Amino acid sequence: MVKYYYIDGISKQQCGPFPLNDLLSKKIRPETMVWRSGMPDWVNAGSVPELSFLFDTEIPVPEAGKPETVTTEPKPQPIASPQPATSYQQANYTQDNNARRWDDILPMPKNWLVESILLSIFCCSPISMAGIFYAAKVESLYYAKEYDRATQAAQNAKKWALAGILFLPACYVLLVIFGVIAASVFSSI
Structure with missing residues (x-):
């Protein structure tokens, strides 16, 4: 199951992980920064094709006192060409000996x-x-x-x-x- 993290636009805090169906209630906009396991870095949500369903909304437009529902098409966002990962990034995004992945974020250990x-x-x-x-x-x-x-x-x-x-x-x-x-x-x- 793919889970995404996002940066909240107000508090600027990392939130998540959330499965795709939970992201609908999070008010994610195309410019919201998102990340999931396997991605080399945080990207705009609008540039992730599998998140395009978050931006397909019906917006009521008032016309002569009578609201009408208009379906808007999301603007195509340019998708950056993938850059080859450095050896450091490859080491950080592969599974380690304990089969942990980055979507299993661990709490910070007590530092004493x-x-x-x-x-x-x-x-x-x-x-x-x-x-x-x-x-x-x-x-x-x-x-x-x-x-x-x-x-x-x-x-x-x-x-x-x-x-x-x-x-x-x-x-x-x-x-x-x-x-x-x-x-x-x-x-x-």
Whole structure:
């Protein structure tokens, strides 16, 4: 089943995915930007032949006080000749090892940025700086549609944030051990 995304003209937000029959209620106009799996980029809805049914509407025209229904033909939109996809585009629009496709948009993984920053500030944990580094990469990789790399960066950020949490207790344990050793050495003198 083909599903389309579109950019809402008012909020400028991406909406979808919607099957073709649901697009009738979305007030899509020929200049609305649309995209579906397999398309190299966003295009005007008017340039997609399978969406032409969205623009075949009957418009009432008043004539001497009596409305009449007139069927209008959509204006033919020039269809851009397809450009060969670059190797980067081909890699992004093919199925990956998990059989996921771009029409199965995944939610952004938790980036652990807040936790890493708080650990750096309140616990003086230098280890959590690595967590901040990986957490900052999650959002940019996600919006670049590199979902696997975004998930990997999120896992690395989580690992370093948890290591930062363990850093402070480990420092206290080492401080107590060295304190006991120092106390025993100085008491024997």
